[in-house]
Amino acid sequence: MYNLGKHYFLKGGTKIKTINVEEITNATAKLCMEANFFLGQDMIDAFKNAYEKELSLTGKEIIEQLIKNAEIARTEEVPMCQDTGFAVVFVELGQEVHIVGGPLEDAINEGVRRGYAEGYLRKSIVGHPLERVNTGDNTPAVLHLKLVPGDNLKITVAPKGGGSENMSAIKMLKPAEGVEGVKKFVLDTVKAAGPNPCPPIVVGVGIGGTFEKCALLAKEALLRSVGIPNPRPEIASLEKELLEEINKTGIGPQGLGGRYTALAVHIEIYPAHIASLPVAVNINCHASRHKEIIL
Amino acid sequence: MTKIKLTTPLTDEMVEKLRIGQRVLLNGVIYTGRDAAHKKLVELLDAGRELPIDVKGQIIYYVGPSPAKPGQVIGSAGPTTSGRMDAYAPRLIDIGLKGMVGKGKRLPEVIKSMKQHKAVYFAAVGGAAALISKCIKECEVVAYPELGPEAIHRLVVEDFPVIVVNDTLGGDLYEEGSKIYATT
Numbered sequence: 001m002y003n004l005g006k007h008y009f010l011k012g013g014t015k016i017k018t019i020n021v022e023e024i025t026n027a028t029a030k031l032c033m034e035a036n037f038f039l040g041q042d043m044i045d046a047f048k049n050a051y052e053k054e055l056s057l058t059g060k061e062i063i064e065q066l067i068k069n070a071e072i073a074r075t076e077e078v079p080m081c082q083d084t085g086f087a088v089v090f091v092e093l094g095q096e097v098h099i100v101g102g103p104l105e106d107a108i109n110e111g112v113r114r115g116y117a118e119g120y121l122r123k124s125i126v127g128h129p130l131e132r133v134n135t136g137d138n139t140p141a142v143l144h145l146k147l148v149p150g151d152n153l154k155i156t157v158a159p160k161g162g163g164s165e166n167m168s169a170i171k172m173l174k175p176a177e178g179v180e181g182v183k184k185f186v187l188d189t190v191k192a193a194g195p196n197p198c199p200p201i202v203v204g205v206g207i208g209g210t211f212e213k214c215a216l217l218a219k220e221a222l223l224r225s226v227g228i229p230n231p232r233p234e235i236a237s238l239e240k241e242l243l244e245e246i247n248k249t250g251i252g253p254q255g256l257g258g259r260y261t262a263l264a265v266h267i268e269i270y271p272a273h274i275a276s277l278p279v280a281v282n283i284n285c286h287a288s289r290h291k292e293i294i295l
Numbered sequence: 296m297t298k299i300k301l302t303t304p305l306t307d308e309m310v311e312k313l314r315i316g317q318r319v320l321l322n323g324v325i326y327t328g329r330d331a332a333h334k335k336l337v338e339l340l341d342a343g344r345e346l347p348i349d350v351k352g353q354i355i356y357y358v359g360p361s362p363a364k365p366g367q368v369i370g371s372a373g374p375t376t377s378g379r380m381d382a383y384a385p386r387l388i389d390i391g392l393k394g395m396v397g398k399g400k401r402l403p404e405v406i407k408s409m410k411q412h413k414a415v416y417f418a419a420v421g422g423a424a425a426l427i428s429k430c431i432k433e434c435e436v437v438a439y440p441e442l443g444p445e446a447i448h449r450l451v452v453e454d455f456p457v458i459v460v461n462d463t464l465g466g467d468l469y470e471e472g473s474k475i476y477a478t479t
Contacts (some may be wrong), residue, residue, distance in 0.1 A: 028363055036388065047320045056472075056475075056476060057296065058316075058458070061296075062420055064425075065420050065423045065426055066420070066422065068423075069423040069425050069428055071422070071425040072425040073371075073425040074428070076425070078361075078364065078367075078369070078370065078371055078425050079361050079370065079371045079424065079425065080422065080424065081371060081373055081422045081424045082358065082360050082361045082370065082371040082372050082373050082424040083359075083373075083424075084361055094328070109297050109445065111403055117321075120361060120362045120363070121361055121362075122359065122361040122362065122444050123444070124444075127345070127394070132331075134443055136443075162374045162375075162376075163375065163398075163399075163421065165388050166376070194399070194400055194469060195398060195399050195400060195418070195421075195469050196376050196398070196399035196400065196475075197380065197421045198398065198421035216396055224437075227475075243441060245468075248477065249345070249473065249474065250474065250476035250477030250478065250479045251471040251473050252419060252470075252473065252476055254398065255399070255417060255469050255472070255473065256418065256468055256469070257398075257471070257472025257473050257474075257476045258434075258472075258476050259476055286422055
């Protein structure tokens, strides 16, 4: 092995990049704060578009307040929503990266701990789902780790609020139910949620895979920039159709009536078992937050 | 749209005049409470003991604020989902609670209880938490500090904008509002 700053070579010539856990912790802390203070431009643009087209005056007024709210959060560096969420962290780890200085998961949790303390973010996690005592530092994070080619380490922090997460649902459909079954389940889930998940919402849908893969697809769908369609034309067209159907329900901003119940429907798919057609709907509130960094 | 100014404490006469869809600006003292605090209040009622706050004529705001930054009165403070308090709300309405502020639908039994005892439910804009915090002028924890963000806080608010969702006639803006704009 030959040390060359942050890199070294394995016998045979593979170049390995070292990343210290301290860098991962610092990056995670920063992302936790940024995700809660700075709403993405894609969401702001979607608000502005909805403001122009919303027919309900109450709805317009609400969207205007959301635009103002995002502006206050951004300029004063305060959380846009008091529910600063469960810290859902996606890590894409290049297989030519060597993490040094400690365990990755500890580094991520330390980043969450620091970010939620320094950013005056709310600590919303209980350590045991039945005993329900707050952990006091918003840890642990929910970590999704994926090994990818290359020598980059990408961290995405997507704080997820309880109100919209509680309205999410998964169902194992029969393959015979097909696309109609999928549409019905997505619509039923959004209708049942009504005003609770803070519409206008972003709807993440997973179709295919196994039970747990399908739920993860729905979550990953929420990371896509709002308004960017799925690259597959048939899925993009299903996204468009579902968005139109959802916005015909009249639920509207905050559920008080209007045309903008959802700002986008994002679908991700995966191959399925011959016996299965899983569908998962992960609803996100209008505080559709995620920030990422590549180390 | 015209906005009605209301200052707490609220009387039967004040709440009886309110109708679904009306915009209201709340002023004066209101209390915060979420599920954990409600559970404790109802346990005290069950045991026949005195509550740490007098809810008569008062409003409870369903919120768990984020921590205040230095120089702030309170952190971000938007409404949480009210349905989680449905199991407890009628007990407090029974003893004189006049208003609740939150987001999301209430169960029929809560709506019935509001009608029977003259109370109203207001929606604040969920997620507009940084904006709402500007209306909060004073904040102190008055019960259950061990619950952190779920403690009962006494707030003094100025022109806190809310919308009447359930009135004393049993009306429900969530039902009526979506019907108007539904096209299916």
